[in-house]
Amino acid sequence: MTAQNPPAIPTSVSRNGLLWTLVRFREAGISLFILILVIAVTVRAPSFLTVDNFKDILLNISILAIVALAQTMVIITHGIDLSVSSMIGLVAMIVAFVMKQNPELPVLFAVLLGMALGTVLGTFNGLIITYGKVPPIIATLGTLSIYRGLVFYYSQGTWINSFELPKNFKLLSKGTPFGLPNMVIIAILVAILVYYFLNYTRTGRDIYAVGSNPDAAQFAGIRKQRITFLVYLMSGLFCGLAAVLWVSRFESAQTNTALGFELQTVAASVVGGVSISGGVGTVPGVLLGALLLGIIQNSLTLIRISPFWQLAAQGLLILIAVISDKWILNRVERTKT
């Protein structure tokens, strides 16, 4: 009798076909939304759909993309890093000051210095969260203020202006050796690196595991604390890089550099399909999320939305994007069963 029993574990039917592949593609919803937005804006303002304008958009979102990728890794572990904007502000100020004092230093030095400083700040966040056992949102809310406070202390409230910075350093973000601005190329390289890291290394997979089910991760022998520590450290590292690019691009370091930027990074991640409850998120999704934010900002000016309305319109579009994405996802889930 036992032998004749049908297999009790139902074989799940894997579906094929173009449509299925399309809806299985997690980023389908946001891609569709971007497409619709692009068409709608182009109808109103034909100058939107030009190579130059898109280069402009890419340039504008490069820093956002880099930091959003770091933010994504943090969010996948079911954490959040609110201190990114202050880390950028502090590193930007220090790097700008050092370059002002020593204009003869190579540009690469500035990059490495920024990344090193960022790593130190990120490490501090990681220590508070893993060893101090402080919930990430509180820990980084604290360092958000601390690091911003240090910017004021370090700079004594002064700015560093364009003319004080070495020329080579200012060119770092703007040179176009391969047709695209350096900054865009750097962002693409970072994205490739993160993609590889998340999908093809054990540590990368552990990041998903820890966020998906922390207890199970522990039972599976994954060292949870180390992973948590690592993502905050990397967040600092990426912010350090972003800070250097920021100074180079805007040719100044101010006490309010990147103020409020942390929310944009969270928005790019979430719009890109990263689940705030951890375990879910992809690099292409986040890049699309950053792109969507960039397009929204760029197009609102182009179609002459009053500046007084822009911020509200921006928020509204973000919400619509997230809701429609959820809606599409639900539809997909339902057709599965």
Place this chain on the structure above:
Amino acid sequence: MSETILELKKISKSFSGVEVLHEVSFALRPGEVHALLGENGAGKSTLVKIITGVHQPDKGEILLNGEPVHFGDAHDSRQAGIAAIYQELSLFPDLDVAENIFAGRQPVKPGGRVDWRKLYAEAGRLLESLGVQLDLKQKARTLSIAQQQMVEIARAFSINAQILIMDEPTSSLTLHEVDDLFRLVRRLREGGTAIIFISHRLEELFALSDRVTVLRDGSYVDTRSMTDVTRDDLIRMMVGRTISNLFPKQDVRAGDVVLKVENLSRVGSFQDVSFELRRGEILGLAGLVGAGRTNVARAIFGVEPATGGRIQVEGREVAITSPQQAIKLGLAYVPEDRQLHGLIPAMHITSNISLPMLYRYANNGWLRDKVERKATYEAARQMEVRANNIWQLARELSGGNQQKVVLAKWLSTNPRILILDEPTRGIDVGTKAAVHGLMSKLAAEGMAILMISSELPEILGMSDRVIVMREGHVTGQFSRVEATQEKIISAATQNVTIGSIQ
């Protein structure tokens, strides 16, 4: 040497001053299924966590293959070939089947690159060798509980576990799935794996285990060969007393109809469900997991309102669209998943109990906490909730005690119609008897009870009448006298054959 693979000697462990294990010894032989038995809170879970290195013993020694070992964390015990499948399944919901099997140990190419092709190939081979058919790329979130367990077993197998610990693996499985699980366990045993098996269902232990070790209140009672003990022996060893009557349903003359359901339907879940429930009656709702029984209960309670049909409560036709309304009509629903729907784990016992009736303890919106405290204390005392005090958090209680808190919560609303969904799933014999006793007493006092249960002995023992559902339809109705195990199974599965547990 080859006689025992794992030996625990006089293990003691305390948490915040309370000793939960006292000089417990345990010996495991290769190729045996060794049952670990005890009431909730007897220390089984702690013992398991010591074996897997999640906790470290305060005193005592662990010998693996005769060598003393020390496990600093779960990583160490895995390295030593010990795998555990916990009661709360420990899969990664967002990762796929194959990756779940190899989580934390993905095969890598030189240079540290994860070898995805090898990972899928090996996962496929592994599942095939276990005779399990699953889509390797399916996300764990979308698997059934039985399928999730198979993934866990595959994971244990993939590390060549010499020792496999299964903590209540059958508590949420259907009969059929239990059968498959047992077949797999026997195969593992033949392959020489030593298995520690924890279950509250004694029939299962007799069907599967070779030996049994009983714990009571954190102390070792005895280890016996399964062939030398009877069911009553085991119960006596576990509770330290004889529980004479496991299903003490008193005969009560059924009164008026208090709940009448006619052609109740909800698109996609169930269709044309009709029954009557009388005062003093326990109506058993049997069927396989997924037959739509819980959906019916949720529809009656207004959680997922019905889309068709009629409900009459005490002769009046009502349309129940929210739980608040159902509570006002005198209904109470004790849900199936305590953690998910029944309790707020992070709140203490008092708040949990007073939750549905807060308005009773409030004065113009302000809580009168003295009244609340007194009433909930009384409710908890009546249910014999075992806790340090009523300020203990619900999540710190054992499963049986959590169930008692949920019951106390709903009984404090003084319902006239009580819906119990799997009221004794995963709780120990002693608490089970207490819950059954309570149900019987409530019925005698005139309460109408609708009981959903997947345990046939419970259905047969407690119900005055039984209705059986299958795939959203009622497929059988039996009186207490008519109902037999065979009739119910055949109505629940109809043309599908069911293997017996033995």
